[in-house]
Amino acid sequence: MEEKQHIGQLFDRIAGTYDGLNHGLSLNIDKWWRRKTVRLMPPVSQVLDVAVGTADLAIEMLRTGKAQQVTGIDLSEQMMAIGAQKCMKRNVEVTFVKGDAQAMPFEDNTFDAVTCAYGCRNFRSLDEGLKEMYRVLKPGGQVTILEFSYPSNVLVRAAYDLYFTHILPWVGRIVSRDKTAYTYLNRSVKTFCWGEEFIKHLHDAGFTQGTFLPLTFGITTVYSAHKE
Numbered sequence: 057m058e059e060k061q062h063i064g065q066l067f068d069r070i071a072g073t074y075d076g077l078n079h080g081l082s083l084n085i086d087k088w089w090r091r092k093t094v095r096l097m098p099p100v101s102q103v104l105d106v107a108v109g110t111a112d113l114a115i116e117m118l119r120t121g122k123a124q125q126v127t128g129i130d131l132s133e134q135m136m137a138i139g140a141q142k143c144m145k146r147n148v149e150v151t152f153v154k155g156d157a158q159a160m161p162f163e164d165n166t167f168d169a170v171t172c173a174y175g176c177r178n179f180r181s182l183d184e185g186l187k188e189m190y191r192v193l194k195p196g197g198q199v200t201i202l203e204f205s206y207p208s209n210v211l212v213r214a215a216y217d218l219y220f221t222h223i224l225p226w227v228g229r230i231v232s233r234d235k236t237a238y239t240y241l242n243r244s245v246k247t248f249c250w251g252e253e254f255i256k257h258l259h260d261a262g263f264t265q266g267t268f269l270p271l272t273f274g275i276t277t278v279y280s281a282h283k284e
Contacts (some may be wrong), residue, residue: 071135074109099252101168102126103169104128106127107173111136119146158184158188163215169197220242
């Protein structure tokens, strides 16, 4: 998709309304998805949160003690600025770094764990992004990824298609005043891989023991894998 070449600018444009739309349109279920994701992680010292955005996942890791230190990387300065404000209000500290997930400015084997919530489908190349996660992860570490998927139930899928094709882009355009961002987000979800196919990409990047857990009828999925 052409939008992926300028993904940082796209999220800069909608940063101010991003959290409100996410929480409102999901009826706050997205908060439970992140809490569930963090509960599935082992407690570690240093975590890299890829596509940190407004830092919801990073804050949850610090709040629950699953991470002692979190570094977040993202291409959107505006999203990270909002994340930094939220961290100040919650009295937690995240180190924010502007950078490309496919060429991260970190040494090999730096982090005890790597996470990513709703960012993988925005990579220009999923495989290159996963290889970078593998590179910066210490041996024995776990990668945990939360991403949208596609429900298998026919009725749920029909409702899902209606929501992502019509409701989300329409509301997104009105609230964010951006004509393209939420149309892109809709397409990025519906064309992205999920389930066993995503696990294959993880294994191709070098990870082992890949597993996935669908949540809320398969609307979203938690993936985890390890670096030996």
